Amino acid sequence: MEGNITVLKEKNIATVSFYHPASNSFPSSQLQLLTDTIYNLGKDNGITAIVLKSEGNGAFCAGASFDELLEVTNLEEGNRFFSGFANVINAMRKCPKLIIGRIQGKAVGGGVGIIAACDYTFATESSSVKLSEIAIGIGPFVIEPAVSKKIGKAAMAEMTLFPTKWKDAQWAKDKGLLNEVYPSVEEMDNSLNNYINQLASYNPEALYEMKKVIWEGTENWDNLLYERAAISGRLVLSDFTKNALNQFKKS
Template identity: 60%
Template structure:
């Protein structure tokens, strides 16, 4: 599947019961609404695909893994309806990953900001390179990581979420993320990362699919309320993005 380049790109390859889903965008693999919606639809589709046992989620290029929300789209939001709709895109994507019947491996090759951290946190198992530093910069632009916070907290706890959120201008290293539980393993190079992702995905693909489905259910037990919680959080962000503080901060950041 491919999208128009201005709205990002999305490609899925299925081999040996493994679906590799790669998203991309010229602006550091950030997410406009259309790309969020397409990735959400793709996760739902793969969840129902009997030819797929495990999913690898990755982004294109050699630089950033994901810069989070599209700044151009954030700047274009002019009313609460548009704001809520945009942030609901992240809510729906995280919920699609949560209810997906397949285990999802995150391959994080570079720096990750905001919604990208939430995306990584939503994956069932994440491997990264030492270049994959993380940052939640939302407070610095007048909003907060409200939609993704449940996914991040689930992986690194309230203390980790608090530290990451309040140090809004500070990069945390990939090794910090591993220590906190966001990443399972960190590698020195993309080559080592790819080799490890291949071994894990092939192993998982060789296991009993029914056992993997049951494991997925256990891993996400207690998150059923996210269906409404994340949309409620999207309303908070959707309203805050309209503030003068946020508009000025976004414009300054873009320059």
């Protein structure tokens, strides 16, 4: 059941793909690998822009691995697991290369956080989003700063406080989570390919300076996201969350 991360470099563009058989969900080992991959590409002077995508025609990302969440037995393990998403988001925001998201399907929880941490996004009309964490006794605490930065606190709260409701791609576009939405994967990929090639032709120094502007005011995330991870790490140990996770697995 292990997933993988792959990198394809073409000219000055790197495409990072992640895959997991459980709807592209993330175990902690894969979160760390994605963090390391983004960090290393940030240091690669031959790369100007990064495309982040998942494999397959189904979900873009189902968030945290429920199997691994059920295995958490103490605060240290809980903190470590949720810090994985903090690591990814911090790596994405601090990466000196612009990161363009390719979203071909639904995203839940941490998957929404990854979308929010992209600098620009291309998606299909089937790319609905949902923050389901409250329903299992935790909350989108780690990813909240990234999501709220894109769509605002009110829209983030709307998603969080109705954890069973999907928001469609048009809603996500109207709120600013998705930038471009297309009827089909083919149309999305055609537009994305044209865009990324144009973007990668621009002055890398100008793009880097623009990236810094985009993420101004997030310097406290180096501490904030890990403080939030501690909240989730504590809540995941509750009987409520353990029972809810088991019910989700059975359904």
